[in-house]
Amino acid sequence: MSARKCAECGEVHLAGANGAIYCCGTLLRAVQMSNMFKDSKYFVDMASRYSPDRILADWQLFCSCKKNENSVKHLTNFVENHFEPPGTELEAWCPPDWRCEPAFLAQVKDPELKKFASELNKMWKSLGRHIKDCVRSNPLQYSLVYVPNPFIVPGGRFNEFYYWDTYWIVRGLLYNGMAQTARGMIDNLLYIVSQYKFVPNGGRIYYWGRSQPPLLVPMVKSYVEMTNDRKYAVQVLPILEMEIDNFLSNHAVQVKGRTMYQYRDKSNGPRPESFREDVASASGFATNTEKEEHYSHLKAACESGMDFSSRWFVSDCGNNVGTLANIKTTWIVPVDLNCILFRNCKTLAEFNSWMGNTDRAENYRMIAGNLIKAITAVLWNEERGVWFDYDLKNKVPRDYFVATNLSPLWARAYPINNADKITESLMRYIEENKLDSFPGGVPHTLSNTGEQWDYPNVWPPMMHVLIEGLNNLGTPQAKELSQRWRDRWVRSNYEAYKKTGFMYEKYNCEVFGSGGSGEYVNQTGFGWTNGVLIELLAKYGQELTAKDPADAAGCVCPEDDDKSTGKPIVDEECPITSEAYLAQKLEKSQAACATPVNAECNGNGGNTGNAGNAANAQETETGCSVMCCRTVYEEEEEPALIESFATSEQECQCGEEPIKPDPVAKAQTPCPPQTPPQAPCPPQTPPQAPCPPKAQPQVQCPPKAQPQAQCPTSTVNVATATAETRASIAICPVCHEVCDKQEKREKPPIFSLASAAECADPCKASEPKPIEIEMEDVDCLLDLTPSQLEEATAACPCDTEVVNDGCAEAQARSAEDGQDCGESPSVAPDCSVGPAPPNPMLRKVFPLADSTTGNCFDAKPQEANNDDDDHCICCRAKADARAENQKECN
Ligand SMILES: OC[C@H]1O[C@H](O[C@H]2O[C@H](CO)[C@@H](O)[C@H](O)[C@H]2O)[C@H](O)[C@@H](O)[C@@H]1O
Numbered sequence: 001m002s003a004r005k006c007a008e009c010g011e012v013h014l015a016g017a018n019g020a021i022y023c024c025g026t027l028l029r030a031v032q033m034s035n036m037f038k039d040s041k042y043f044v045d046m047a048s049r050y051s052p053d054r055i056l057a058d059w060q061l062f063c064s065c066k067k068n069e070n071s072v073k074h075l076t077n078f079v080e081n082h083f084e085p086p087g088t089e090l091e092a093w094c095p096p097d098w099r100c101e102p103a104f105l106a107q108v109k110d111p112e113l114k115k116f117a118s119e120l121n122k123m124w125k126s127l128g129r130h131i132k133d134c135v136r137s138n139p140l141q142y143s144l145v146y147v148p149n150p151f152i153v154p155g156g157r158f159n160e161f162y163y164w165d166t167y168w169i170v171r172g173l174l175y176n177g178m179a180q181t182a183r184g185m186i187d188n189l190l191y192i193v194s195q196y197k198f199v200p201n202g203g204r205i206y207y208w209g210r211s212q213p214p215l216l217v218p219m220v221k222s223y224v225e226m227t228n229d230r231k232y233a234v235q236v237l238p239i240l241e242m243e244i245d246n247f248l249s250n251h252a253v254q255v256k257g258r259t260m261y262q263y264r265d266k267s268n269g270p271r272p273e274s275f276r277e278d279v280a281s282a283s284g285f286a287t288n289t290e291k292e293e294h295y296s297h298l299k300a301a302c303e304s305g306m307d308f309s310s311r312w313f314v315s316d317c318g319n320n321v322g323t324l325a326n327i328k329t330t331w332i333v334p335v336d337l338n339c340i341l342f343r344n345c346k347t348l349a350e351f352n353s354w355m356g357n358t359d360r361a362e363n364y365r366m367i368a369g370n371l372i373k374a375i376t377a378v379l380w381n382e383e384r385g386v387w388f389d390y391d392l393k394n395k396v397p398r399d400y401f402v403a404t405n406l407s408p409l410w411a412r413a414y415p416i417n418n419a420d421k422i423t424e425s426l427m428r429y430i431e432e433n434k435l436d437s438f439p440g441g442v443p444h445t446l447s448n449t450g451e452q453w454d455y456p457n458v459w460p461p462m463m464h465v466l467i468e469g470l471n472n473l474g475t476p477q478a479k480e481l482s483q484r485w486r487d488r489w490v491r492s493n494y495e496a497y498k499k500t501g502f503m504y505e506k507y508n509c510e511v512f513g514s515g516g517s518g519e520y521v522n523q524t525g526f527g528w529t530n531g532v533l534i535e536l537l538a539k540y541g542q543e544l545t546a547k548d549p550a551d552a553a554g555c556v557c558p559e560d561d562d563k564s565t566g567k568p569i570v571d572e573e574c575p576i577t578s579e580a581y582l583a584q585k586l587e588k589s590q591a592a593c594a595t596p597v598n599a600e601c602n603g604n605g606g607n608t609g610n611a612g613n614a615a616n617a618q619e620t621e622t623g624c625s626v627m628c629c630r631t632v633y634e635e636e637e638e639p640a641l642i643e644s645f646a647t648s649e650q651e652c653q654c655g656e657e658p659i660k661p662d663p664v665a666k667a668q669t670p671c672p673p674q675t676p677p678q679a680p681c682p683p684q685t686p687p688q689a690p691c692p693p694k695a696q697p698q699v700q701c702p703p704k705a706q707p708q709a710q711c712p713t714s715t716v717n718v719a720t721a722t723a724e725t726r727a728s729i730a731i732c733p734v735c736h737e738v739c740d741k742q743e744k745r746e747k748p749p750i751f752s753l754a755s756a757a758e759c760a761d762p763c764k765a766s767e768p769k770p771i772e773i774e775m776e777d778v779d780c781l782l783d784l785t786p787s788q789l790e791e792a793t794a795a796c797p798c799d800t801e802v803v804n805d806g807c808a809e810a811q812a813r814s815a816e817d818g819q820d821c822g823e824s825p826s827v828a829p830d831c832s833v834g835p836a837p838p839n840p841m842l843r844k845v846f847p848l849a850d851s852t853t854g855n856c857f858d859a860k861p862q863e864a865n866n867d868d869d870d871h872c873i874c875c876r877a878k879a880d881a882r883a884e885n886q887k888e889c890n
Pocket residue numbers: 041154158162163164165201202271273274302303305306307308
């Protein structure tokens with residue numbers, strides 16, 4: 001597969017003409033808004049049976065038929081006739097380096113956990129996928145992005161690679177002794193970067209406008225650390241640099257005079273894979289511009305990998321309360337991304353210095369140095385003793401707990417000699433937020449919004465970041481906490497597996513051993529979950545135990561209620577329930593509310609409250625009304641903003657100014673309450689899980705020499721059957737015009753008639769204009785060899801399309817009609833059965849797969865077509881078929 005490059009703007013696109021099917025256009029909109037499939041991702045993952053041109057031409061005909069209007073039944077028929085179910089382009093794959101008894105099992109001492117580790121090892125086989133060759137030879141019929149090596153998928157509805165998931169999968173594979181599979185997956189991402197300069201969110205063309213947290217460099221670093229293969233790092237360094245340079249230049253923002261980075265997306269419109277959901281959340285916006293802005297914020301959140309979360313909500317009052325309608329991702333400077341980029345640049349400097357590239361090494365060292373300064377100046381909050389995201393719009397730090405607040409520990413993006421001070425303040429922060437109190441792991445946030453990257457969900461990659469981060473900090477306290485969270489995490493995952501037989505994408509912090517919920521049904525499999533666990537089991541298997549030794553020693557856990565009061569007993573040694581946590585929080589805030597603000601002037605903001613709220617009057621959880629005060633400071637000093645709460649304007653302290661409520665704005669948009677982590681369900685008795693199948697059915701290893709997979713039975717327009725001829729009718733994804741054929745023959749496809757700006761976005765242009773095929777013959781050529789076919793293709797005038805028609809039929813028709821071959825018969829689409837049947841006279845179709853061997857044709861026309869008198873080539877003028885068909889149909 002070669003990259004599709006726009007001649008005008010030089011941009012390369014992940015999506016070609018298939019973008020008009022899977023990324024935008026009226027067909028996508030009609031199917032997605034019809035509710036035909038429960039999961040919106042289903043349609044965009046279906047393989048096409050025909051070329052995009054043909055599907056769009058048929059779609060045009062379908063739309064021209066009145067009876068099809070608003071008929072879900074007919075639309076369903078259309079989809080069934082033109083698409084294969086998702087997954088037909090992939091086959092199960094058993095990694096060749098998979099072993100029944102990987103070496104790491106020997107590291108796991110506890111017999112129960114050893115068995116669990118062995119089960120996890122088996123799961124790689126059920127998550128292995130190989131892309132069939134037809135995707136390589138005929139990419140325009142798929143939304144799947146072709147990559148050369150087989151890979152491990154996350155699982156469930158995610159039947160393609162995901163960028164940041166791959167990091168935890170690759171690490172798991174490496175610890176599992178499967179370096180070859182890990183390397184293949186890294187090479188796939190490098191292959192994509194070499195063509196498109198970025199790694200998309202996932203391996204589907206509809207992810208073309210965004211990436212995910214850039215973890216390719218850390219993947220290579222992990223590989224090199226495990227294999228000692230420094231040569232590999234040196235060899236792939238130019239591609240790694242290409243990705244990071246490109247990422248840096250497309251994501252930069254200036255904050256307080258420093259260059260920092262944020263998540264973004266460059267496409268238009270709703271997410272194709274969640275189309276109706278995005279249309280729904282945008283419905284409150286009046287104008288198209290506002291809707292587009294909303295879609296951008298949504299997709300930028302997807303680039304963060306955290307779709308969706310109150311982390312990205314900015315209400316009118318500047319806090320994190322709200323719904324998806326409040327999503328403002330690009331107003332925020334995120335802690336994690338800046339740390340990841342810091343770590344990437346450090347590694348690139350290191351790889352360059354191995355090569356003796358001192359200048360380049362210095363350049364990356366400088367970017368990393370600037371980033372760590374920016375992280376400390378802008379994101380570190382001295383008052384609260386932790387890092388916070390920064391709100392660019394309201395110019396305040398966002399004082400809300402998000403697991404990513406601790407990601408600088410993982411990236412070592414802090415002054416190392418501050419480890420003791422950081423430990424002290426972080427322990428305080430962890431205690432204040434009771435982060436050590438949840439039986440099922442650390443929730444991603446403390447806001448219960450129903451979004452999946454919010455309370456009560458716990459995400460495996462984030463648990464890894466926390467466990468590793470605290471361990472990196474290296475102080476005894478931090479290491480102890482890291483160990484406790486690690487043990488709890490492994491045991492809780494194991495418990496869920498014992499109960500259900502599944503590994504989940506995310507878990508529930510309130511219940512030990514239970515999966516989470518959110519945007520879509522919780523998925524099982526699951527790539528990153530297994531990766532994180534295998535790493536933990538391999539590294540710490542000597543210490544880990546399936547049961548908490550404290551249980552055996554008679555620790556009373558909160559599940560054991562005090563039956564007389566109905567309140568859970570809170571034992572300091574045990575994780576407390578969220579209910580107890582909430583009760584404690586409520587008590588604390590009631591006490592705070594009753595106590596007036598310390599009137600003593602300390603010039604430091606006094607009773608510092610929630611520093612992120614540049615809000616007006618606020619209702620606290622307890623119902624007491626507070627006022628925000630902000631420290632007055634000199635512009636050039638660039639101190640951290642310090643805000644405090646007071647119950648009245650008078651209570652603002654020396655050096656502070658009240659933030660006056662805007663009476664009009666306030667009347668219209670009352671401040672929503674502070675995000676209370678609502679956890680109404682007491683977790684005493686975890687809901688009984690449905691009786692699980694003991695273990696996931698294992699995919700059998702395929703026999704050694706696998707027969708070539710059967711491609712989906714598919715037909716294709718002869719004009720699209722070879723690479724050259726495909727190029728000869730290359731359609732600009734932007735303007736949907738047929739490109740100039742003569743030029744096509746010498747050069748790779750160019751996309752004409754598009755302005756540079758339009759080229760950047762295949763979905764930006766107006767609705768797609770499918771090629772309109774008609775009816776009137778211009779010429780007919782007989783007895784063609786493949787090279788003659790190419791010549792004929794080139795000979796056709798630009799505004800025609802090549803049709804290789806069955807000559808017997810054509811001649812019969814000629815005799816009948818007294819005309820040259822190939823005149824279109826008047827076939828009236830049968831509206832009662834839905835879509836107009838593909839008109840055999842409009843295109844010549846050849847099977848894509850050899851019926852005897854099952855092999856896909858490798859971009860070659862069928863030899864048998866040389867048969868004399870068997871076929872002919874016609875160039876047909878394109879004209880609007882609509883009117884004629886409309887007549888017939890009505
Ligand atoms: O289909 C909806 C969204 O699904 C993906 O996001 C979630 O799954 C990914 C795969 O495990 C994971 O990387 C991501 O963190 C999850 O939130 C996808 O990445 C989104 O772009 C997509 O819209």
